[in-house]
Amino acid sequence: MASVIRHDWHPEELLALFELPFPELLYRAAGVHREHFDPTEVQVSTLLSVKTGGCPEDCAYCPQAQRYDTGVSAQKLMATDDVVAKARQAKAAGASRFCMGAAWRSPKDRDIPKVAAMIREVKALGLETCATLGMLDGAQAVALREAGLDYYNHNLDTAPDYYDSIIHTRQYQDRLDTLEHVREAGLKTCCGGIVGMGETRAHRAGLLLALANLPGHPDSVPINRLVQVAGTPLHGSAELDPFEFVRMIAVARIVMPRAMVRLSAGREAMSDELQALCFLAGANSIFYGEKLLTTGNPDTERDLALFSRLGLRPMAVQVDAAGHDHPGTVHADITCGAGCGQAA
Numbered sequence: 521m522a523s524v525i526r527h528d529w530h531p532e533e534l535l536a537l538f539e540l541p542f543p544e545l546l547y548r549a550a551g552v553h554r555e556h557f558d559p560t561e562v563q564v565s566t567l568l569s570v571k572t573g574g575c576p577e578d579c580a581y582c583p584q585a586q587r588y589d590t591g592v593s594a595q596k597l598m599a600t601d602d603v604v605a606k607a608r609q610a611k612a613a614g615a616s617r618f619c620m621g622a623a624w625r626s627p628k629d630r631d632i633p634k635v636a637a638m639i640r641e642v643k644a645l646g647l648e649t650c651a652t653l654g655m656l657d658g659a660q661a662v663a664l665r666e667a668g669l670d671y672y673n674h675n676l677d678t679a680p681d682y683y684d685s686i687i688h689t690r691q692y693q694d695r696l697d698t699l700e701h702v703r704e705a706g707l708k709t710c711c712g713g714i715v716g717m718g719e720t721r722a723h724r725a726g727l728l729l730a731l732a733n734l735p736g737h738p739d740s741v742p743i744n745r746l747v748q749v750a751g752t753p754l755h756g757s758a759e760l761d762p763f764e765f766v767r768m769i770a771v772a773r774i775v776m777p778r779a780m781v782r783l784s785a786g787r788e789a790m791s792d793e794l795q796a797l798c799f800l801a802g803a804n805s806i807f808y809g810e811k812l813l814t815t816g817n818p819d820t821e822r823d824l825a826l827f828s829r830l831g832l833r834p835m836a837v838q839v840d841a842a843g844h845d846h847p848g849t850v851h852a853d854i855t856c857g858a859g860c861g862q863a864a
């Protein structure tokens with residue numbers, strides 16, 4: 521039966537998917553994956569931070585929060601020329617999309633022209649543009665769109681009813697409001713969350729429910745596995761069962777059939793076998809870190825070797841007559857400030 525794009529999922533339906541026998545869940549997810557994508561292709565994303573550390577928020581997972589002693593020092597917003605130089609490198613390495621991220625609660629109005637200048641110059645290189653800057657109001661979203669922004673990353677992080685166990689400096693509704701401003705401005709959305717933060721299966725289902733029942737499914741859904749950083753409140757959390765992580769990927773694939781489901785933070789600590797299970801469960805995008813910008817990186821070589829062993833290949837850049845790339849592109853992409861790596 522063909523999968524249907526729905527925005528009216530019920531909590532019990534998602535929990536029932538999570539509770540399927542593992543082979544049955546993977547079979548169903550793989551079927552949905554095949555309906556919408558070539559399962560042998562994986563989108564490759566990479567990462568650059570334009571403003572790292574010193575964030576006033578209190579996200580319990582994040583080493584960039586100023587209040588935690590994690591050894592991440594606050595940096596100023598990068599100069600536009602330096603960002604453009606990185607974008608040129610990314611393009612030379614095969615990227616077609618470039619994302620600029622800043623560890624802010626939200627940009628100040630005076631920051632918008634600076635980021636807009638970056639967006640315009642990166643766009644002028646022939647790259648698609650993506651940004652993650654924290655919460656936006658409607659006018660800021662429009663200003664970024666007018667500067668040439670294509671995508672905006674803003675994660676829901678976790679389920680609504682677990683949110684205040686993780687973050688106290690903003691509300692879930694703030695996230696939803698920004699996503700609405702982003703959609704209304706005509707930007708594409710990248711939105712996902714983090715697992716392994718001590719949440720229950722019902723919370724994981726709740727996060728996917730919130731994502732799947734947005735007015736439009738996000739174009740990209742990053743699923744992060746907590747990277748525990750000393751000094752953050754979540755350091756020392758119980759490790760999530762790897763099979764539960766695979767279930768998360770599979771349910772994300774089933775309820776958001778056309779989204780790029782991305783293995784993001786935490787992937788470097790996963791075994792090749794676990795990553796292979798995730799690809800089988802419908803993951804079709806990976807997060808490379810800032811590795812497209814360098815050559816001979818051992819982690820990149822490990823990724824390419826894994827692709828080769830599994831018979832996978834990076835999605836080719838596909839540019840249409842209007843010069844726009846399609847979801848299957850290699851793109852440069854960033855989290856909420858590069859250091860935490862949790863939020864892309």
Ligand code: SF4
Pocket residue numbers: 575576577578579582583584585622623624625654856857860863
């Ligand atoms: S995740 Fe983003 S908003 Fe939260 S503390 Fe880190 S940089 Fe700030």
